[in-house]
Amino acid sequence: MSTAPYTTSTAFLEALTETGVEYVFANLGSDHPGIVEAYAHANANGDAHRFPKMIICPHESVAFSAAQGYAQLTGRPQAVIVHVECGTQNIGGMLHNAAKGRTPVLVFAGASPFTQYGEHTGSRNEFIQWIQDVHDQRGIVRGYTKYDNEIRTGANVKQLVHRAMQIATSQPAGPVYLVGAREVMEARLDPAEANDPRYHLNRTAPIAPAALDPRTTDTIARALTHARNPLIVTSYLGRDPRAVTQLQRLAEHLAIPVLESVPMRLNFPADHPLHAGYQWNTQEPTPALAEADTVLAVDTDVPWIPLSNPPRPDARIFVIDTDPLKEQMPLWHVPAEIFARADAATALDQLATRIDDTGPADPDAVEERRSRLSAHHDRRRQALAENEQPHPPAITPQHLVAQLRDLLDTLDDDTIVLTEAISNYQTVNEHLRATRPGSLIGSGGGSLGWHAGAAIGAKLAHPDALVVSLVGDGSYLFGVPASAQWVARRYNTPTLTVIFDNRGWKSPKLSTLGVHPDGAAATHDDFNTGFDPEADLPGIATAAGGAWGRTIDHPDQVADTLKEAVEAVRAGQSAVVSVHVPKV
Incomplete structure (x- = not known):
């Protein structure tokens, strides 16, 4: 040449x-x-x-x-x-x-x-x-x-x-x-x-992480140390694994519960006794928010839904965020007394260090709160475990996620789970019980189909990891699966996709019921959300990408099918499992 x-x-x-x-x-x-x-x-x-x-x-x-x-x-x-x-x-x-x-x-x-x-x-x-x-x-x-x-x-x-x-x-x-x-x-x-x-093209590094100014650090630290029922709310702090470590450190100092609101990352270990649970489109008051007298919202776009589950009116609220004003959201309001633009890991380290120096205002109250929150966490975990039991002949989403979790726990692989389960977002979070930063992520937005390409990117980033996508049947179709599965085959990026196949769009139905619980759609069960005739979802992946595929409809099939699918992926073949959960 x-x-x-x-x-x-x-x-x-x-x-x-x-x-x-x-x-x-x-x-x-x-x-x-x-x-x-x-x-x-x-x-x-x-x-x-x-x-x-x-x-x-x-x-x-x-x-x-x-x-x-x-x-x-x-x-x-x-x-x-x-x-x-x-x-x-x-x-x-x-x-x-x-x-x-x-x-x-x-x-x-x-x-x-x-x-x-x-x-x-x-x-x-x-x-x-x-x-x-x-x-x-x-x-x-x-x-x-x-x-x-x-x-x-x-x-x-x-x-x-x-x-x-x-x-x-x-x-x-x-x-x-x-x-x-x-x-x-x-x-x-x-x-x-x-x-x-x-x-000087080598001098274009990103802006260094921002920190809290000393006065803001003092104000927030003092509020947390004197609170009777403090609470931390977060959604995407886990983008930085260092922030997860610092959040755990701060929470443990003062026995502060952590609520994950619309989480698109693992922000706090699910098995930690201070984990206060998850909220998505929660339509009733969240106990942790209803009781909190001081709320620290860190890296969260929607810390609560004002119409459904706001904090109590007299709560002191503080916002620390990489994007505290949400300038790209025309309508947004949190009644905070401080809005601070700061890097979460840096700011939480500052707060924890300040509290290290001063200690809690009432150590006995902190220990009582720690004991109470730990007992509540255990009760909630037990209730979730009871919901995981099989209910033949149906496969419930809770049982499906629990079976997958138990399988993944037996593997030596590092596992990365992509969640785009939409109406089962909360189920995935509650029953997967993820604990490792970076092991559970969502799209960050509201446009469906992200998982299909993101799984390829995840596998390229971590070739030795087992990448699992948990998706609804609507999300699966939005992901252009024929294209995605072909790319995965060409570039040797095999992953597992598990579909919560309710044969329709459940979320639009839930949205309609949320506004018109007794309307004509509810009365006549006429929501225009069904996917009849049913598509062969695994068949798309098999045809386009040579994937291993199967559709199952009974609890007895779940454990063995998931195990076979994982073995296929580990052998270098993508796998798609469509699981018939209760129909929309």
């Missing part, structure tokens, strides 16, 4: 490697010939290490969620390449998840060529390039990205990539978006110009 041309595409891909990107999850289109050529030259010349490894994904949502899953588990952002505005729109739901879940992902999309008579290499030569030319392509994503920009010249492409990554990884983290027209990405470039030392 002759010496490969150095183009804007070359510099762009080099910049991704320089910023720590290991994988580019790509759905290529007519706007990417420069990138295709750069990879081909690198491969032909034995120089492929210059660029991130490309993972081809036949659907954009799978590509994006794979990048998100990788970043969620490693903290290292990956890149996604999609086709102009159509490909950009296909990542919409997954982009929402990364934005709401504060996960760094870099998206590059081409743009329709801006010349049509061959003025530059890459000029328009396909009809689609007129149809896909829109007024404001970047505007499609601007409500969800932290940064967007257009690559107008290769001279500063590396500056743009490094800046985009710095913004993406600075807290609150999130996705960023770059576009570049074909002519720009094809342009020849002097490597010295792209790598000008004046740019």
Whole structure:
């Protein structure tokens, strides 16, 4: 091969490697010939290490969620390449998840060529390039990205990539978006110009973690030490395993119960006697909130639902968050006396250290509370265990999760569980009883189908881990399973998917009943949520990805089927188990 041309595409891909990107999850289109050529030259010349490894994904949502899953588990952002505005729109739901879940992902999309008579290499030569030319392509994503920009010249492409990554990884983290027209990405470039030392491209680290100021630390620490019934509420603190350790330290100092509200991470060990349980769309008062006189809300978007389970009116409330004002949420209100923007691990360490110095205001009250909370935790665990018993002929979600938990407990594998069970979110959390930070994660947002690509990203991030997705049948279908299972087969990322198959959308039915409990839909059982005729959900994975698949409908089948499925995954084959739980 002759010496490969150095183009804007070359510099762009080099910049991704320089910023720590290991994988580019790509759905290529007519706007990417420069990138295709750069990879081909690198491969032909034995120089492929210059660029991130490309993972081809036949659907954009799978590509994006794979990048998100990788970043969620490693903290290292990956890149996604999609086709102009159509490909950009296909990542919409997954982009929402990364934005709401504060996960760094870099998206590059081409743009329709801006010349049509061959003025530059890459000029328009396909009809689609007129149809896909829109007024404001970047505007499609601007409500969800932290940064967007257009690559107008290769001279500063590396500056743009490094800046985009710095913004993406600075807290609150999130996705960023770059576009570049074909002519720009094809342009020849002097490597010295792209790598000008004046740019200091190695000096684009994310912003250092923020801490509490001393006065705020004193105020919150004093409130917690003097509280009779303090409570900590969190949702996504577990993104940082260090924060889980510091939360446990603070809670144990003062015997403070920890409530996980809409958790998208493991935030506190489920077996800890100070774990106060979970709340999702809880429609009745939560005892821990109803009793608390002081509430510390740390990294939580929805600490409670004001209409259903707010804290008591006279409770003192403090907010510590990487995003304390929720600026992307037009309607949001928590009646706190302090809102502090701080890194959770740093802030909790400050509070625990301050309380170490001062001690509790009433040590006897702390020990009485510790004993009372431990007894309550044991009673709640016993009640949950009773709900796990089989009830033939139906397979209950509680029994299913318990059987999976017991199986996973017998394995030596590190296990990562992705939860997208929607109406069974709470069941998964309560009965899985996860204890290890990073072992249980959700999408961070509300767009379904994340698990399908995220499982691929998780497996790439931790090749030796057993990756298990617990999903509803609706979530499974939203995940474009044919595409995801094909990608998993091609890149040897086998995972287990367990489907809570109630043959319909349970969540819309519950939402309707929540507003119209005695309405016409309830009276006539007419919710338009059923999935009849039933689809062969494992069959999709078998056809597209050669997966091991089975559908079961009796409790006696659960344990052996799950064991066979895990053995298939450990042998290198993806597995999908559709479990008939009570029908919607």
